[in-house]
Amino acid sequence: MMIRPAELASIKAGTIDLAFRRWARPRVVVGTRMRTSVGVIEVTSVEQVSVSSLRADDARRAGAASLAALKQGLAARPEDPAWRIGVAYAGPDPREALRSAVPTADELATILARLDRLDASSASGAWTRETLDLIDLNPTVRAPDLAAQVGRETPDFKKDVRKLKELGLTESLAIGYLLSPRGEAVVDAGLPEPRLRTPREQGTQLPRSIGAPATRALREAGVTTLEQVAAYSTEELAAMHGVGPIAIARLREALAEL
Known part of the structure; x- marks a missing residue:
């Protein structure tokens, strides 16, 4: 079950606790645990639903912009049943x-x-x-x-x-x-003596949730750790091609946790 990085962050924060999918049959069961970039996500419920029965609260709990947006996202493969999946953050990846x-x-x-x-x-x-x-x-x-x-x-x-x-x-x-x-x-x-190598990076890794384009842009600017991000203003980060608002928000959240 694929979940987008922004949704994973919201599940961890507790602002999303539902997901909706079109599947011929359920691909997860209650108790399924998925290891993700933000930690372990657990499936708390699986229920077949009709799209016409969905309400605005379902859209809010799934992180959709609106009920119409949620239904539009389920418009593909109408021959498959729609499923409401409860999801919850279950802790860090062991x-x-x-x-x-x-x-x-x-x-x-x-x-x-x-x-x-x-x-x-x-x-x-x-x-x-x-x-x-x-x-x-x-x-x-x-x-x-x-x-x-x-x-x-x-x-x-x-x-x-x-x-x-x-x-x-x-x-x-x-x-x-x-x-x-x-x-x-x-x-x-396994080394008989210390290897001549580039020193290993010290510091907290950039969060995976910012995506490859933002990671690439930061590394091209010489920014390889979260601690280095702290020296940049929001405007300076936004000026880097590939670092968008979502990536900046994820970076700020990671810095706050650090």
Whole structure:
């Protein structure tokens, strides 16, 4: 179930608690939990409804501009039933805490053994260390560009990176990836001596909810962390091509939370 970034932020804030979809059959059930860029979103109800029965309160709770706008959004695929889905913020993604937890010696041994098993079960051969090293040396680079560097197809490469993410070793950004502190510890443990590298970024990452165009514009201006955003006025941010009102609002919300 895809949810737009602005809607995710509103679900987290509690101002949206409904979603409407046209599906031939329900794609979620009560209790389904979805890991998103803002944390875990839980499905609290699933109910088939007629579009004619919808009211203005439904539109407000779904974040639609009006009842007419909500109905217009459901106009596509009229042959499929309409579904009212209750949604609620269920807390931070548990992988966030895992990513920030630097492993102990015993935990490191367990992680390395898990990486060995992933390598052994792969039809394309050992890939885990190569991928971690690639991300470490090429942070925030597009997945297709990373895949091309190691001669792999993008879908397969992204599928494998998701396996590393499940272990808390990588973080997905609007553009590319970063190693988590946990992933950095794993990479560093495999180095015979400190590598000559560009220093890893320090600070809070730009929120994914601002979107790729805004992320790209900020990085082109040398802004790679949320702390750096604080030095810019709203007018200066708006002057960057790709940084629109929604992205600015998401940045300000993230700064307020920080």
